[in-house]
Amino acid sequence: MSEDRATSTAEHPPEGGARRARKKRGPLGVFVIVVVVALICGGLYLGVSKGVDWLGDQFGAPDDFSGPGTGEVLVEVESGDTSAAIGRTLKEAGVVASVQAFIDVASADSRSSAIQVGYYNMRSEMAAADALELLVEPANRVTNTITVPEGLRVVDIVEILADKTDFSGAEYEKALKNPKALGLPDYAEGNPEGYLFPATYEIGPKDSAADILAKMVSRWRQAADDAGLEERASALGRSPAELMTIASLIEAEGRGDDMPKISRVIYNRLDGPGSKGGTNGLLQIDASVNYALGRKGVIAVTTAEIDSVADSPYNLYKVTGLPPTPIEAPGADAIAAAGAPADGPWYYYVTVDLATGETKFAETYDEFLQYKAEYKAYCETSDAC
Template sequence: MTDEYDADHETPLLAGEPVDEGDDGTSYDGGRRRGARRRNVPGCIAVLVALAVVAGGFYFVVTWSIDKIGDQFSSAEDYPGPGSGKVTFQVKKGDTVAAMGRNLKDAGVVASVEAFINAASANQDSNSIQAGYFPLVKKMAAKDVVEVLVDPKNIVKSTVTVPEGLRVKDTITILAKKTKYSRADFTKVLEKPGKLGLPDYAEGNPEGYLFPATYDFGPDATPASMLTAMVKRWRQAADDAKLEDSAAALGYTPQELMTVASLVQAEGRGDDMPKIARVIYNRVENPDNGITNGLLQIDASVNYALDRVGVAALTQAEIDSVADSPYNTYTQPGLPPGPIESPGDEAIAAAAHPAEGDWLFYVTVNLKTAETKFTDSYDEFLTFKQEFKDYCATQSDRC
């Protein structure tokens, strides 16, 4: 606080100070008695000296106290490092520097919260610390901890990429390969899927709902948490496509829309997906057209019934071998009972928002470029089909 001088306050007369009588021959000088002025000087000097001693002593005491307090707090307790042992430390989303410091101190990594805050303040990259798990040790120097945390390359994670169009069994094969858990661990969770967050209309079947994406799983991830994360990511895609509202507008259940999305994922790519979705809806909605008779005739669905993937074309013998399967879209009209694989964002969006058109047929005439042709004419469809056969005659490794 800055002391202010009060011009209206006058210093009082000191006790014991002699007072002139005025009529004893002493003279006044400028309204003061000269004799009194002379007699007061020694006393004033003595008083000022006494005050200086007192004030000086007070200043010494205050200064000494501040110095002692400063000695105690000017440098926070810190470890010299490099430390030892092993600590996997988690920075949670939304953590402040102070929160990190408290958690680091509790984990035995830093000596004090203050040391970590000071080190973070001194590091210009500390505001870019990302959420994740970091490899640290106990009793580290605070500045060394900050240097680890500011580098996202130090985040401990298992990165797993699950491509579009995989069945559940293929998805858990990838998860088992890329994590420390076995297929049996994931299968055990899937046997009781109630806690995964599946929608009610999935009826406990995760097929189609383990969303294909790249995931960064932390070191404490479990089979249950991984599968739950995949269903949660599906929910995001479903919300983005307004899946439930779109299904109602199209006259289908959400489960049926997911089934369409899985067929679209198996059959199309890119801009063709909304067109393929429209072909599926056209066939389902016109069972008495005398051409397709409500049959989707989608090879991918029959392959699902055959429990295999990666086959572009079917033989008649293969179709006949699973004639009674509800997934055999050559013998059973309408949609199969559920998704055949996991669709991605584009396929779900295509099923929710199909293109406008009267097409009943499509043929991918070039598997390398994914060129697909659409028509509502059976004769033109046969022409496209022959084009595909000619392609396969020279590209047998792709057909």
């Protein structure tokens, strides 16, 4: 080897043929390395730990209480609730330990699809299976059922509600002063008379007086829509408010299949005297006079009683046309009849048998007098008059 080559090799070692001198690390560098390693190890541990927990959640048995529960917890199943939604409600109320536990038992039981909307008294810390058993039994629903019959005035309805619920008449009267909150239509002009629909209602434990009244107005809305109230009013040249007033008169005067005929009598009287008789626009309906007198029921009025409320707009023996508002709450049949009167030439009707409700319809005043005599003969042998 020549001297020149030896010198060159020493000054420029072959690539990769010599190791770089290692630099000694100080205490700070060692500390940093230890911290980094600790963080990495800690992250790996947490990741593995969480992964195990997640796997347990996904594939292990969900949390569930073992006992029948204690105390009392009120929960509500709302319309459209799925098993998962019910499970969340129960979990949030402390009834079940986990949503998944309830979903599992509900999925395995076909009865869960028939769980009814409403309130249920549950217990804290129930086993999911026990909670399901309680919910699938309709008898466990917390209900207060109230039936409001047809043909009642607002004052009568409030009396029933106050008697059957925890709210006073004054609380209902206060709620009635907020017609918008109750959902009354604009054409009711804030007057609930006729719009508190007669039906059977379930009163929930959290319902307020206003909630109960709103349910009744909502049920009226359903009946009105079913009868096509607004459309039929337009077709007959009347307002929806007028149709509701006509429906209330029909409710007071008729029964069943006679309602469309009574509806026709009212329209015939309103639209003119006719060629074979008529009342010159006077409806002459006793029920409206009774409303003016402040009394309910089907009671024949005397001449003296008619004269005592001569100035009342509800005295249909003195005032032509319709009264200003409904006189009572009509049911679905009466609302339908108001919008679909029967075809016929009748101007009069007389109920000749109060027990059966048999009613005869007349085109002329002479026919009317015949049926009226028949009614008087009936009353001579009946206590119903």
